[in-house]
Amino acid sequence: MALTTPMKKISIILERVLKDDIIDLIKKNGAKGWTLTEVNGEGSRGMRASEFEGRNFQIDTIVNAECADRILQQLSASYFSHWSLVVYLSDIQILRAEKYQ
Amino acid sequence: MALTTPMKKISIILERVLKDDIIDLIKKNGAKGWTLTEVNGEGSRGMRASEFEGRNFQIDTIVNAECADRILQQLSASYFSHWSLVVYLSDIQILRAEKYQ
Amino acid sequence: MALTTPMKKISIILERVLKDDIIDLIKKNGAKGWTLTEVNGEGSRGMRASEFEGRNFQIDTIVNAECADRILQQLSASYFSHWSLVVYLSDIQILRAEKYQ
Amino acid sequence: MDALTQQLISPVVLCFLLGAVSRLIRSDLALPEAVYSGLSIYLLFAIGLKGGVALSQTSFTEFYRPALGTILIGVVTPFIAFYAVRYAGKLSKEDSAAVAAHYGSVSVVTFLASVEAAKRLGLESESYLSALVALLEIPGIVIALLFARSSNKNSWSKALHEVVTGKSIVLLAGGMLIGALCGKQKVSELDPLFVGCFKGALCLFMIELGIVASKRLRDAARAGFRLITLGFLLPPILGAFGVAVGLFCGLSVGGAMVLGSMSASASYIAAPAAVRIALPEANPAYYLTLALGITFPFNIALGIPLYAKISHYLAIWL
Amino acid sequence: MDALTQQLISPVVLCFLLGAVSRLIRSDLALPEAVYSGLSIYLLFAIGLKGGVALSQTSFTEFYRPALGTILIGVVTPFIAFYAVRYAGKLSKEDSAAVAAHYGSVSVVTFLASVEAAKRLGLESESYLSALVALLEIPGIVIALLFARSSNKNSWSKALHEVVTGKSIVLLAGGMLIGALCGKQKVSELDPLFVGCFKGALCLFMIELGIVASKRLRDAARAGFRLITLGFLLPPILGAFGVAVGLFCGLSVGGAMVLGSMSASASYIAAPAAVRIALPEANPAYYLTLALGITFPFNIALGIPLYAKISHYLAIWL
Amino acid sequence: MDALTQQLISPVVLCFLLGAVSRLIRSDLALPEAVYSGLSIYLLFAIGLKGGVALSQTSFTEFYRPALGTILIGVVTPFIAFYAVRYAGKLSKEDSAAVAAHYGSVSVVTFLASVEAAKRLGLESESYLSALVALLEIPGIVIALLFARSSNKNSWSKALHEVVTGKSIVLLAGGMLIGALCGKQKVSELDPLFVGCFKGALCLFMIELGIVASKRLRDAARAGFRLITLGFLLPPILGAFGVAVGLFCGLSVGGAMVLGSMSASASYIAAPAAVRIALPEANPAYYLTLALGITFPFNIALGIPLYAKISHYLAIWL
Numbered sequence A, B, C: 001m002a003l004t005t006p007m008k009k010i011s012i013i014l015e016r017v018l019k020d021d022i023i024d025l026i027k028k029n030g031a032k033g034w035t036l037t038e039v040n041g042e043g044s045r046g047m048r049a050s051e052f053e054g055r056n057f058q059i060d061t062i063v064n065a066e067c068a069d070r071i072l073q074q075l076s077a078s079y080f081s082h083w084s085l086v087v088y089l090s091d092i093q094i095l096r097a098e099k100y101q
Numbered sequence D, E, F: 001m002d003a004l005t006q007q008l009i010s011p012v013v014l015c016f017l018l019g020a021v022s023r024l025i026r027s028d029l030a031l032p033e034a035v036y037s038g039l040s041i042y043l044l045f046a047i048g049l050k051g052g053v054a055l056s057q058t059s060f061t062e063f064y065r066p067a068l069g070t071i072l073i074g075v076v077t078p079f080i081a082f083y084a085v086r087y088a089g090k091l092s093k094e095d096s097a098a099v100a101a102h103y104g105s106v107s108v109v110t111f112l113a114s115v116e117a118a119k120r121l122g123l124e125s126e127s128y129l130s131a132l133v134a135l136l137e138i139p140g141i142v143i144a145l146l147f148a149r150s151s152n153k154n155s156w157s158k159a160l161h162e163v164v165t166g167k168s169i170v171l172l173a174g175g176m177l178i179g180a181l182c183g184k185q186k187v188s189e190l191d192p193l194f195v196g197c198f199k200g201a202l203c204l205f206m207i208e209l210g211i212v213a214s215k216r217l218r219d220a221a222r223a224g225f226r227l228i229t230l231g232f233l234l235p236p237i238l239g240a241f242g243v244a245v246g247l248f249c250g251l252s253v254g255g256a257m258v259l260g261s262m263s264a265s266a267s268y269i270a271a272p273a274a275v276r277i278a279l280p281e282a283n284p285a286y287y288l289t290l291a292l293g294i295t296f297p298f299n300i301a302l303g304i305p306l307y308a309k310i311s312h313y314l315a316i317w318l
């Protein structure tokens, strides 16, 4: 069997303007990498400031459980009052886990 | 620990022409939001009508378990005879779960 | 309840130049389809050859457990010495599972 | 056959070939989706504008007969296509209707290539012809879909909405209205982009069409021998019919040749989307391969000079 | 009212309408994001270049008074907008500041439409006016943000950075510098693209703006009656003020009309991004609906000919 | 040094600077990927077309010597680059081969800037030179890859396929063929887009290249002092060699200057993709930083006027 290790994937859906900040935040809290996808969407707010400026972003970052917890707490503390980020965790099994911790 | 709640993520891969219908369907069945990504791909059909018109879409929607079940049933009933949608569920842990139910 | 079957989703983040090879590899090892998304990202290497040429790709393929294992082993054997692919597995529940095996 | 070499050795046709060959040698050449789609918006709007300006300079008496003729083509050609594909091609009712919708409509690029060719052959074609393109886009699709009238009324009305509000009709008709309202002088400010750069932009578009058509051609085998033969036979038949109608309605030799090309061509912008909605059971392998893999290159390379010849001889004869 | 019909029956305005209507009938017409963004880069850079070349041919004595006048507009208009929205519109401090930032800044497309309109009316407008666009982009936003000076200094300095280094300023100012340094002759090599194709490209851009504005308009109901009224009242007030300043600074009738249009217009490129960063609490439903859904179409259709009239009468009177 | 200021104060160079500066101040300015890629397709095809038309007007006796000279440059320069980087730069065999592949090939934009510069300096350059660009794209990469002939034959043949069918070669060669087959008159219909708009499009492209180069420059520190020095020394050496070969083959002073610029330039379109496939162990930090971060801006700003001087003096001397 191929050797996989359980890790967490954090997915964050954010507005364009927050990109640099959020990447800073996850890196400071121990993420070793991230993957960004351009997305569209609809949620609690019908209207988004960034709609006219282009799409939103989804950032996925693969981290271990402690790091995931730290990032989630930081995100809640810093952004949840003014911004309506969508943040969720999934369980994954990764190859070469040493790269991500 | 950051407070997360277990929810379901439904991922649907669909042709461009179905977009509005499918979004209607998931909203009618209780989804509070969705995220759309443009994708390419290959599956059981070698050829897609929409290839020339551009990419396919992947729609992710985060819902609770009952709602997920409802959406899956509706999708099966309405589309599976003529369209070859790809539909799957993942388990996720979300922050601020109240936004999604 | 809608009838879902547990399957594996393999996600692979790769450079543009590897696309055709990796798709060949997963198909040879039993994948019946794949979905490709254009992504950006940052990881262990600060700099990517493909940056100038455009984005990276993420390929998701839904397969059963044995097939997943085979693909993971092949990927490790063929690419991990020279390329720094990111490869991970998630558990999903799929509708119409017969399409994917 | 001078018309033929004239046609083949032209930037537009050679660009199509370049795209097709680049696909064959597995080059990574491809217009980005956004650029391709931007170019198609540009081309459609430019055609509309030009048609509108021409209309504003055309009297109703001059225009109404070719317009009626165009509608006639829009009604008759899907019938020919449907029965040919259904009985000679042995396809299902849904597949035949889908193919008929494509042949009943018009390929904008074939139209442009034909206008070019007419000019190169020294034949004048009426400049209001682009207004006829918009006219021919709709009835063919509608009639074809009627053949397979599904019980599902909802999807049908959606398909109609898709055609009428599809970007090709909106841009053609919108451009036409703007051109007609503003008139030649005001529109001339836009000429450097919409007239000057037009042919160059068409060449870039053609490279991409060559790539796509070449992909389709690989699928031709799957479509089967009968169908491929039909892909070559339908255009001359529909083309000759279109030429005859054109001459009958008082178009010039060049104009009839262009109308023939329109009649012979199969849409691959408006029709596929509408068909996908109204007839999801129809197999894209059939209609896209025929329209884009066979009929389009056939028309570009051989069909257009052929319709020129037909127009030439029929004009003498009539 | 000849100015009005002249204004309405022009390709630029009709293209805006085409976009708006296509959205109403739920067409799938839309410029791809990349093309839209590429077009905006092209337009901004072309305006900058033109302004730069004009500056290189303008003496300082001719230029400094309109420049000071422009800065005055940049300082005064956000005050007017803020207090109007705060007290007549009854919005929160944050929302009012956000709206003020949009009206304090300038809509590049309204500027262009106004220059066009001036030309069509036979009024000359000073060619260095595009240099004033860059000048008017910044102070309005900065002053408006001061109204809601949040405790969060960090986000404030980021918003300032966002405005100053935003692509609109960089392209306008960069283009201006390049135009001024290279001078008319060297820049003329770029004319086929940046001058010749300009109006056509603006038309395509307008189609997309029509689509977006029409989306916004649907949200207008949510913004409430008071606010919608303000969206119609603010432009004439700010416009008249701009025209007066322009005439006072020695601009021609056409130039004052254009400066008035700039003053009356609300930015929707630089301002929204800056506001989103500095004032995340402000509700986009207010500022985007006002700027893009109401004020922009109002200016394009009715405002511009109105400022022309105002400039005409004030010029006699002064 | 008049050639130098002439070179620096030109739209093309200033646009590059604008891009670089906008990156330094962390502006969000960037061409969308699709537009950038669309522009590169346009530029390559336009160069090919022009070269093809020129070829159709050039006799074989005039052309064969410069063509042979170009192949000589393609063979010799990767050797110079490889040994310089391997022994003076102390890189591994794989890294040196990767760098050599870039210098052995040609930067299309440097070529264009050099043609521009020649014109501005009043030097005529042979119009068939663009045909030589396509010729120089391939051999350099192939030879360089031979240095690190990996045991993995498969990846090697794929790399070769990547170069030969890469979009730059396909567009250059395809454009050339089309230009040569259609001849000046037929191609002239495309001139408004492919000739008229060319310089403006190049300027927009340059903005993006400035942004990318400026990113690369930040990585230069990592590449180390020795390597940076080589990035400045290699171009003059390769450039002087290219100029000499050009004059020897009978090119004019301007033509030799352009051939020198081609020789001195390092590819960043065809080479990186091929290298990534054939030599995945080679570190992009080295080859991209050298090619795009150092050599490209050096050539654009200082190299081109230098090769003009060299060509001038050598021409007298020879």
Ligand SMILES: Nc1ncnc2c1ncn2[C@@H]1O[C@H](COP(=O)(O)O)[C@@H](O)[C@H]1O
Residues within 6 Å of the ligand: A013, A039, A040, A041, A042, A043, A044, A045, A046, A056, A084, A085, A086, B031, B032, B033, B034, B035, B036, B060, B061, B062, B063, B100
């Ligand atoms: N229930 C959901 N499922 C999937 N994506 C969502 C959901 N709710 C919100 N989103 C995404 O998050 C973005 C912002 O949502 P909101 O802040 O709620 O407007 C939306 O544009 C969607 O892309």
Ligand SMILES: Nc1ncnc2c1ncn2[C@@H]1O[C@H](COP(=O)(O)O)[C@@H](O)[C@H]1O
Residues within 6 Å of the ligand: B013, B039, B040, B041, B042, B043, B044, B045, B046, B056, B084, B085, B086, C031, C032, C033, C034, C035, C036, C060, C061, C062, C063, C100
């Ligand atoms: N096994 C699979 N894994 C991942 N994506 C798939 C799979 N099968 C199909 N897809 C996606 O679903 C789309 C439609 O598939 P199909 O209807 O089977 O042709 C494809 O274009 C892929 O994007």
Ligand SMILES: Nc1ncnc2c1ncn2[C@@H]1O[C@H](COP(=O)(O)O)[C@@H](O)[C@H]1O
Residues within 6 Å of the ligand: A031, A032, A033, A034, A035, A036, A060, A061, A062, A063, A100, C013, C039, C040, C041, C042, C043, C044, C045, C046, C056, C084, C085, C086
């Ligand atoms: N920890 C991570 N989480 C998410 N994506 C990652 C992570 N590490 C690497 N990636 C993705 O994989 C690509 C290649 O990573 P690398 O080879 O480590 O430079 C990056 O550009 C990211 O898109």
Ligand code: NA
Residues within 6 Å of the ligand: D077, D102, D103, D104, D105, D106, D107, D262, D263, D264, D265, D266, D267
């Ligand atoms: Na037809």
Ligand code: NA
Residues within 6 Å of the ligand: E077, E102, E103, E104, E105, E106, E107, E262, E263, E264, E265, E266, E267
């Ligand atoms: Na204003």
Ligand code: NA
Residues within 6 Å of the ligand: F077, F102, F103, F104, F105, F106, F107, F262, F263, F264, F265, F266, F267
């Ligand atoms: Na070189």
